[in-house]
Amino acid sequence: MLDKNWRPAEVEARQYARWEAEGDFAAGDAAGADSFCIVIPPPNVTGSLHMGHALNNTLQDVLIRNERMRGRNVLWQPGTDHAGIATQMVVERMLEEEGSGRRELGREKFLERVWQWKEESGGTITGQLRRLGASCDWSRERFTMDEGLSRAVLKVFVALYEQGLIYKDERLVNWDPKLHTAISDLEVQQREVKGHLWHFKYPVEGIENKYITVATTRPETMLGDTAVAVHPGDERYRDLVGKHAILPLVGRRLPIVADEHADPEQGSGAVKITPAHDFNDFEVGRRHDLEVVNIFDATAHMNDNVPEPYRGLERFEARKRVLADLEAQGLIARIDDHVHMVPYGDRGGVPVEPWLTDQWFADAATLARPAIEAVEQGRTGFVPENWAKTYYEWMRNIQPWCISRQLWWGHQIPAWYGPDGTVFVKETEAEARTAAAGHYGKEVALTRDPDVLDTWFSSALWPFSTLGWPDETPELRRYYPTSVLVTGFDIIFFWVARMMMMGLHFMGEVPFHTVYIHALVRDARGQKMSKSKGNVIDPLDLVDKYGADALRFTLAALTMPGRDVRMDESRVEGYRNFGTKLWNAARFCEMNECLPVEGFDPKSAKDSKNRWIVGEVSACGQEIDRALGVYRFDEAANAIYAFTWNTFCDWYLEIAKSHLNSEDEVLIAETRATAGWVMNQILRLLHPFMPFITEELWELFGDGGRLINADWPHYEGLDDADAAAEAKSVIDFVSSARSVRSELNVPWTARIQPIVVGASPESRAVLEANARIISATARTTDFKFVEAGSAPPEGSIQFVYREATVALPVGDVIDIGKERTRLQKEVAKLDSEIEKCDRKLDNEQFLSKAPESVVDEIRDRRAELVARRDAVQAALDQIKEP
RNA sequence: GGGCGCGUAGCUCAGCGGGAGAGCACUACGUUGACAUCGUAGGGGUCGCUGGUUCAAUCCCAGCCGCGCCCACCA
Numbered sequence: 001m002l003d004k005n006w007r008p009a010e011v012e013a014r015q016y017a018r019w020e021a022e023g024d025f026a027a028g029d030a031a032g033a034d035s036f037c038i039v040i041p042p043p044n045v046t047g048s049l050h051m052g053h054a055l056n057n058t059l060q061d062v063l064i065r066n067e068r069m070r071g072r073n074v075l076w077q078p079g080t081d082h083a084g085i086a087t088q089m090v091v092e093r094m095l096e097e098e099g100s101g102r103r104e105l106g107r108e109k110f111l112e113r114v115w116q117w118k119e120e121s122g123g124t125i126t127g128q129l130r131r132l133g134a135s136c137d138w139s140r141e142r143f144t145m146d147e148g149l150s151r152a153v154l155k156v157f158v159a160l161y162e163q164g165l166i167y168k169d170e171r172l173v174n175w176d177p178k179l180h181t182a183i184s185d186l187e188v189q190q191r192e193v194k195g196h197l198w199h200f201k202y203p204v205e206g207i208e209n210k211y212i213t214v215a216t217t218r219p220e221t222m223l224g225d226t227a228v229a230v231h232p233g234d235e236r237y238r239d240l241v242g243k244h245a246i247l248p249l250v251g252r253r254l255p256i257v258a259d260e261h262a263d264p265e266q267g268s269g270a271v272k273i274t275p276a277h278d279f280n281d282f283e284v285g286r287r288h289d290l291e292v293v294n295i296f297d298a299t300a301h302m303n304d305n306v307p308e309p310y311r312g313l314e315r316f317e318a319r320k321r322v323l324a325d326l327e328a329q330g331l332i333a334r335i336d337d338h339v340h341m342v343p344y345g346d347r348g349g350v351p352v353e354p355w356l357t358d359q360w361f362a363d364a365a366t367l368a369r370p371a372i373e374a375v376e377q378g379r380t381g382f383v384p385e386n387w388a389k390t391y392y393e394w395m396r397n398i399q400p401w402c403i404s405r406q407l408w409w410g411h412q413i414p415a416w417y418g419p420d421g422t423v424f425v426k427e428t429e430a431e432a433r434t435a436a437a438g439h440y441g442k443e444v445a446l447t448r449d450p451d452v453l454d455t456w457f458s459s460a461l462w463p464f465s466t467l468g469w470p471d472e473t474p475e476l477r478r479y480y481p482t483s484v485l486v487t488g489f490d491i492i493f494f495w496v497a498r499m500m501m502m503g504l505h506f507m508g509e510v511p512f513h514t515v516y517i518h519a520l521v522r523d524a525r526g527q528k529m530s531k532s533k534g535n536v537i538d539p540l541d542l543v544d545k546y547g548a549d550a551l552r553f554t555l556a557a558l559t560m561p562g563r564d565v566r567m568d569e570s571r572v573e574g575y576r577n578f579g580t581k582l583w584n585a586a587r588f589c590e591m592n593e594c595l596p597v598e599g600f601d602p603k604s605a606k607d608s609k610n611r612w613i614v615g616e617v618s619a620c621g622q623e624i625d626r627a628l629g630v631y632r633f634d635e636a637a638n639a640i641y642a643f644t645w646n647t648f649c650d651w652y653l654e655i656a657k658s659h660l661n662s663e664d665e666v667l668i669a670e671t672r673a674t675a676g677w678v679m680n681q682i683l684r685l686l687h688p689f690m691p692f693i694t695e696e697l698w699e700l701f702g703d704g705g706r707l708i709n710a711d712w713p714h715y716e717g718l719d720d721a722d723a724a725a726e727a728k729s730v731i732d733f734v735s736s737a738r739s740v741r742s743e744l745n746v747p748w749t750a751r752i753q754p755i756v757v758g759a760s761p762e763s764r765a766v767l768e769a770n771a772r773i774i775s776a777t778a779r780t781t782d783f784k785f786v787e788a789g790s791a792p793p794e795g796s797i798q799f800v801y802r803e804a805t806v807a808l809p810v811g812d813v814i815d816i817g818k819e820r821t822r823l824q825k826e827v828a829k830l831d832s833e834i835e836k837c838d839r840k841l842d843n844e845q846f847l848s849k850a851p852e853s854v855v856d857e858i859r860d861r862r863a864e865l866v867a868r869r870d871a872v873q874a875a876l877d878q879i880k881e882p
Numbered sequence: 883g884g885g886c887g888c889g890u891a892g893c894u895c896a897g898c899g900g901g902a903g904a905g906c907a908c909u910a911c912g913u914u915g916a917c918a919u920c921g922u923a924g925g926g927g928u929c930g931c932u933g934g935u936u937c938a939a940u941c942c943c944a945g946c947c948g949c950g951c952c953c954a955c956c957a
């Protein structure tokens with residue numbers, strides 16, 4: 001006997017351990033079956049599960065379990081990411097607390113610490129994924145810094161280098177002065193900052209009291225100015241072009257150049273040019289062959305290229321000093337308040353500096369071309385489709401990808417330098433040494449490039465590196481290209497785009513056929529979850545409280561295309577209750593011996609209610625098929641929810657009670673078998689969403705084996721329109737009867753005889769056939785059928801059933817006033833609806849232009865409404881009499 | 883500036899050319915041998931505003947108002 005309550009915590013761990021131990025997650029190897037593969041977006045190895053992971057992995061698991069049940073060779077490839085900057089920062093912070101630091105430790109010792117930390121905490125996130133129920137093939141778990149994956153990284157780097165698609169260049173990059181590393185454009189966040197726009201007067205050389213005014217939001221950078229630019233067509237400055245301005249505080253001669261970059265509409269129309277510290281100015285500098293004066297060191301303090309008083313100052317200190325000195329010289333023309341965007345590093349949290357350094361770049365534009373084409377040709381499709389636009393937009397305007405980072409944790413760049421700086425890019429030091437020996441004609445000492453690669457470089461290889469590339473493995477052959485990538489829109493650029501580039505370049509084929517983009521998880525009020533706001537909901541707390549099934553179902557049911565998921569705990573609670581409801585339905589079935597019967601064919605059911613529920617199961621299953629086929633997780637979840645609760649529990653089981661109470665042994669046996677079959681089907685349909693409770697109940701309602709490996713059901717020829725119509729008719733009758741009873745406070749215990757006035761033979765037959773069900777669910781006694789036109793007994797309440805009026809003689813309990821109001825309201829409502837139909841039917845344009853089927857539909861509807869109105873009116877007249 | 887999306891019941895959201903829906907919340911009644919983590923019934927909406935297309939607009943189109951996000955730029 002099932003326990004009275006469903007207790008997720010007790011069962012989940014046990015069921016999961018059993019699946020894993022029995023190898024149910026292992027990649028399939030059924031011969032001849034198609035394969036279905038998802039590579040997990042690898043979470044940070046030292047991270048822990050947040051709501052975004054919970055959503056992402058729930059959706060993947062729904063797809064995976066669904067396909068597994070459909071008999072495909074399923075691989076859900078799990079693994080974790082070394083997450084360069086993030087992990088290094090965590091370990092550095094730990095060292096700081098110990099009063100140490102990475103530089104004190106040295107590179108080798110530091111890396112040992114990171115590995116140690118990885119060993120300690122790397123299992124956290126994968127353990128948490130297990131608690132969610134994720135059915136990954138853990139035997140194939142990978143890590144981006146695994147031996148195998150590192151080999152893939154080296155091979156790709158060297159190959160791209162040899163193909164000229166990776167190169168070293170001295171350019172302006174976004175420099176994080178806190179982390180002391182270059183970061184890519186994507187890692188820079190623009191933040192709105194209230195600041196000022198300062199207008200400075202630069203004296204023009206050789207003309208007494210002549211100044212050219214420039215404006216800036218960053219006064220300190222003036223120390224690095226090497227020109228002033230004006231627009232070539234700007235009359236105001238035409239005669240100054242070719243002359244020089246004198247940079248105050250520094251004394252440098254600045255050529256005044258004409259360049260399109262200067263916008264006559266902005267500020268004074270003249271713009272100071274600081275090639276070393278501004279991306280636009282850098283370009284201007286290149287065009288005019290300007291001097292590049294770098295004024296910052298790696299920590300954004302002033303270096304020796306500025307006049308002595310400013311040296312060593314931190315950038316914001318320097319700003320104050322520059323302003324004070326210019327003010328003293330009377331060179332500040334104006335100060336305006338100004339709101340502008342300041343670039344911040346998304347990890348370091350301080351403004352980044354455009355800074356001139358040597359970095360490694362990947363030629364993203366070249367790699368992007370086939371990746372754009374693949375989506376244009378539909379070889380990879382986005383769901384929802386709109387995201388393709390975002391992808392194109394970025395890919396078509398892609399900039400060189402800065403792939404080197406001045407960090408220690410990551411894949412060290414396989415480049416070695418000879419004594420004269422010649423670079424040798426090889427997969428191993430030995431190869432580099434050989435190459436160097438060939439180059440120099442003798443053995444020389446080499447130094448390895450200290451930089452590591454951007455984390456996303458190894459992530460870009462994930463769909464094939466995890467399958468064994470560069471080796472030709474069976475997995476690679478079977479599962480590449482993978483089927484679906486499930487991820488959030490926030491990493492389309494970081495990750496999806498780059499996997500497309502690398503996959504196409506190295507595998508010659510797209511890495512996945514479909515990219516399913518899901519939304520962000522926000523809090524119940526639509527706010528982004530963040531630690532600072534304190535509105536972070538920990539998915540594991542919800543799992544503890546309501547069970548993993550409830551959380552999974554909530555996430556799936558809230559996943560609608562193009563809309564963020566608002567995580568509201570009351571929804572989770574509601575779906576936990578759904579689990580309880582299912583559990584109790586199972587208990588009911590168990591105690592009534594409603595268990596699957598071997599060899600029972602649902603098509604063979606004779607009873608119309610049994611035939612009806614079988615048809616409903618079929619409709620629900622088909623809806624889930626359709627919805628999952630187009631990634632409508634919400635619709636699939638809602639379909640199984642509504643069927644289980646509203647159709648099966650609310651109606652079928654109530655009907656079954658009356659069947660089971662009958663004397664008809666054949667009917668009882670058929671009902672038991674049908675109910676058992678429906679339970680069995682519900683468990684299959686629900687399993688991808690709620691794997692734990694369904695697997696647990698499968699022990700009772702299954703047909704051998706484990707549910708995770710059961711077949712996905714197919715439904716053919718189970719619909720029975722007549723049975724469905726009859727069931728609907730009975731449900732209508734019962735609902736109406738309940739409604740009026742409730743309205744008039746008729747006690748539940750009071751059984752009332754329904755007097756049916758003017759029923760057609762068909763309606764009468766239906767009512768008689770279902771008399772037992774109706775009497776049980778609507779609390780009535782036997783029907784009394786009366787000729788049309790007969791007056792219903794006095795003191796009865798009435799409702800309309802099809803063409804008939806049903807009277808319930810309830811005697812004293814009737815509240816005539818209340819009932820009259822109710823009926824009057826109903827007549828008014830029906831009248832207004834009839835009027836609506838009339839308006840249409842009187843409209844000649846409607847009659848001539850609307851499709852005939854629509855006109856007929858409205859005619860039928862009108863007739864039906866009139867019949868109902870008349871019946872209600874008749875009932876009302878009866879009441880009015882006394 | 884470019885792009886995407888959203889304004890429907892108190893809340894969160896479905897629907898998207900011919901009958902305004904769900905869940906939660908709310909109100910009333912109820913512990914009937916599966917389930918109070920429940921049941922039954924009920925109240926509640928000029929479907930953001932203004933025009934247009936149409937026989938017919940919550941739905942399509944345009945404009946406006948309000949809100950959110952992404953990209954780029956702002957000396």
